[in-house]
Amino acid sequence: MFESLSDRLTQTFRGITGKARLSEENISEALRDVRVALLEADVALPVVKDFIEQVKTRAMGQVVSAALNPGEEFVKVVQEELIHVMGDSNDGLNLQVAPPAVILMAGLQGAGKTTTVAKLAKLLKERDRKKVAVVSADVYRPAAIKQLQTLAKEVDALFIESSADEKPIDIAKRAVQTAKTQFADVLIVDTAGRLAVDEAMMGEIRSLHDFLKPAETLFVVDAMTGQDAANTAKAFNDALALTGVILAKADGDARGGAALSVRAITGKPIKFMGMGEKIEALEAFYPDRLASRILGMGDVLSLIEEAERKVDKKKAQRLAKKISRGKKFDLEDFRDQLEQMSNMGGISSMLDKLPGMGQLPPAAQAQIDDGAFKKMAVIIDSMTIQERQFPDLISGSRKKRIALGSGTGIPEINRLLKQHKQMQKMMKKVSKKGGMQRMMRGMQGLPGMKGGPGR
């Protein structure tokens, strides 16, 4: 996401770098590029105009600090303004009401409401340890209720039945009752997609809102939305008094200006963004991190947070203990590592957040393949327990059997064993005293490991 915007800004700043001072002339060139970039990223025109004005005013008055060149100074100004437009800090959900705290979802058709309900339910269950109930008041789209039912089962949330013959308001009334008797902490109400210009449908959701008195009313907006994001967000906000926004499908390519527009027009915080097809792919929205990402500076903080949430801590501790006792890092451990990686959305999702990745050519990015890791796990699955613990046992005939079992070939197995050997060596180094520090020092020399707009 945002790739082409960051590409373009990086390009613009390259032009500025090297000039002595920020002058009206060189800024105006950069500002024009920023304007075009923002428009191409689908930021709403009124928002673009305000933004450009603010950046201009600030950049002109800016004293270039001794530590930075004019280009870096400009990046800083643009970045700070971006953060400012998207809201200065992250706003979580406010569910501090008598349970069940109701979350009402609203948005256009196909924005991604139902999928987001399931992702949100999973997040609240896992991160906040809430008991979550979900209900669908979408009596219009065929099989919408069935869709939520299937997803609820997948995330293990309490699904409250409803039927297409019922009125949405009756569904809501019944759902609140059921949520109470089942002692649910949170009740998420999915609604049908509707156009902001459809008065009858907007009236319907307003009456749902009046009855439910939701703790949170969340507007789900497709990250690919164009200029209309501003109109629609304003109309929904006027009708419903939104409390927040969720940016769905933010893992697509090169867009996301809708985030800036919606925030600027409604003044309501963006609380989460949907980052993929997997059910855990919902991330908290941090304007500062996103601004860094827009500018091609990576999003390392989200990566760390995600790792903390998804990595199985017990397993990690067990491994650390085992290694520090001088035990070997065997194939079983290797497999666990692979699994943890895929829990975090796979290598491509992790790389997405690293600095400088936006500048890789798209063809190179497409090459990054999660399939290879899956294949490695399958190969290890095809080994006996003994083989996993003592890889040296694996002879030619065993390799043949493993290749057959995993549907791979002998070269792939050799590659895996070699990679494992290398990791074993690395682990040995880490387990020695001071090994970790030595390794980290070594890594700092790698390009792109330290901040800066990756140039």
Place this chain on the structure above:
Amino acid sequence: MSDESESKPGLWGRFKKGLGKTRGQLAEGVGNLLLGEREIDDSVLEDLETSLLLTDVGVDATTQVMQELSQRVQRKELNNTRALHSALGGLLKDMLAPLAMPLSVAVDAKPCVIFFVGVNGAGKTTTIGKLANRLRNDGNEVMLAAGDTFRAAAVEQLQTWGERNNIPVVAQHQGADSASVVFDAVQSAQSRGVDVILADTAGRLQAKANLMEELSKIKRVVSRLDAQAPHEVILVLDAGIGQNAISQAKEFDAAVGVTGYVITKLDGSAKAGVIFAIAQQLPKPVYYVGIGEKIDDLQPFEPQVFVDALLAND
């Protein structure tokens, strides 16, 4: 099918109503800016540019239109806002005219296989439901293939449309191989002598290389049954999507060879101006536009109607 000339009474008004609803909201209609006869000055041109950008026409296409118009203003061909208005209308219509082409079911193909592709939530399944009804009313024997095996309850959603239209739906369970579902459907359509098969596919973001590859696979597998199949690959575009629609058109075309477009949700406040950019970069017929949730809310694309609605002032 011959719905090109079929301009139902009330269609224009309905379409215009759909597109006109936003007037008075945030984005001003282009027409309002040009109302009445005024001298053309820089601020008129600037307002015009603003209006085009606000309907998602995009920077490149807008720049091109504005250059053309201001040249004609300089040559004194256009003297007042009214003339400017009609020149703009003409220009926009000319850009879209090549895209107006009806969908014709290949008669020599039994069945004519039509794929529906697009990003998540574009409106593929709903479009299939509406088109199935339309094709059947034209006397075709239609069959649906539930190729979206990924999204929860997508199969049920298509089956509901099948029941409404009384049309057979070939489906497997959720998580099944989508290529095998479509293959089965084409095979059974061949033996039953079905005329048209409409194949749904799971929504996918065009940046996901592996999912795009899956789409190519469906195409490969189906072409084993009929070398010409799929006869049509329709990219479903949400009117609300901005400049990303261009990337969608490019990437889907690269993966499966798009033969035409359907624009959905034109009854909202989004005006789908991005179609002008698409008309320049990847011109293919726009077969239909979706203007509502009812079964007959799928209408042929008429550039005249589209542009008039965009520029109209009521």
